[in-house]
Amino acid sequence: MDFGSLSDKLKRMGLSLGIQADAIRTRSLRRPIEEVVAGRELQTNYGSLFSAMHEYSGDYQLGSQPLLPNNPTHGIARWARAPHLAETSIENFIFLDTETTGLSGGTGTMAFMVGVGRYRGNSFVMEQFFLRGPAEEAALLAALEAFCVDMAAVVTYNGKSFDIPILNTRYVLQGFTSPFEELPHLDLLHLTRRIWKARLEQCTLGNIENKIFGLARDSDEVPGYLIPEYYSQYLREGDAEPLKGIFVHNEQDVVSLAGLFALFTDVLSDPAAWENSSSQDLTSLGRLVEQLGDADAALSLYEKGRQLGNLSKPYVEPHLAQARLLKRQNRLSEAAELWSQAAERGALEALEELAKYYEHHCGEPGKALVCTEQALTHLQNHVNEELETKSLAAFSHRRERLIHKVNKQNQRSDNK
DSSP states (O other): OOHHHHHHHHHHTTOOOHHHHHHHHHHHHOOOHHHHSOOEEEEETTEEEEEEEEEEETTOEETTEESSOSSOSHHHHHHTTOGGGGGSOGGGEEEEEEEESOSSOSTTOOEEEEEEEEEETTEEEEEEEEOSSGGGHHHHHHHHHHHTTTOOEEEESSTTTTHHHHHHHHHHHTTOOOTTTTOOEEEHHHHHHHHHTTTOSOOOHHHHIIIIIOOOOOTTSOOGGGHHHHHHHHHHHOOOGGGHHHHHHHHHHHHHHHHHHHHHHHHHHSGGGOOOSOHHHHHHHHHHHHHTTOHHHHHHHHHHHHHHSOSSGGGSHHHHHHHHHHHHTTOHHHHHHHHHHHHTTTOHHHHHHHHHIIIIISOOHHHHHHHHHHHHHHHGGGTTSHHHHHHHHHHHHHHHHHHHHHHHHHHHHHHO
8 A cells, every 4th residue: 555645645635644633733723822812012121022901981890899989098098007098099009910820929930910900080991911931021020010100009919928029029030120119008808808707708809709799700710720730831832722711810800809999998988887788797897997096987887787686696796896895985884785785695705794894893793793603604515615614714713702702792791
């Protein structure tokens, strides 16, 4: 058989054999990023790179959450301990998220995509800078700095621990000065945890979108843990098709970051007016604004939290939080009312505080002893837990002391 002529016939039929067929098939699958994602070739003084741009109108909604804030930034600036930002134009806040070659950081980790956004008038604009190869890093860093011109603060989600340290390192390695050094940094992960950690199992940005905004992620996006491997495969094989989902993921993160910033800006401008149906959320916000020095707003939030909840265990905290603040304000009789309500559900803190109140403020050790006995009864089923064991010892000691005090008081009464 003439294998040469057979091969020629197969080629004329559009077929190939063996290794040659695999090579042709591989070349046909190598789609460049320019064919996969709508974007542009961006020129800088350090070379070119690929960039994708997006713009969102001012009425854009992330589920139930508007993209633009309706109030000034003085509240969130106070939380960030950067009061000067209250007088800064909202257009000078930069929203940033990176996609990297690794998830652990370090000098070997490179940001191959940086998504940045900012408000422009009544719109939100963002750009995604992408490395088609490591040689374009200097161009990416230069383009990023140009986008951030007039930046007054950077807003991230876990960026203090990850994104910004990586970018700072890459600027240094390229011989540049990072524009993010010494810049006010609003890491909204920390604020998110303050408000929702008590209620939500996870405080990932995707879960906040789902549980708070009522927004479902696009099914086309690539999960974060797969992103480094997808990019590594792209560098090996040259096919950008799988990267489309990474662009979707990064874009959603930046836009959701802006929506979360808008939510916090509005909430912290007037915390007591927050419309929220969760007692836990209201109580968590109350603790935050109390720490920020707004006791009146905190009391209002605790009160709303109490009225929304009941006295089952998950909802005792607003009673306790409000009572703690009232105690610090020396409003002990008001605090005692709340301790009494929480004590009805066996709240140990409330029983302890009531015992102190009756003994030291009211001079009634008998009532203090009753509260202590109630706490000990409640603790009998929890003696195997370390914390409860310590409480058992403390309440037992208190009981012995109170018994002695009550006996002495009774003896004085009998001698009169």
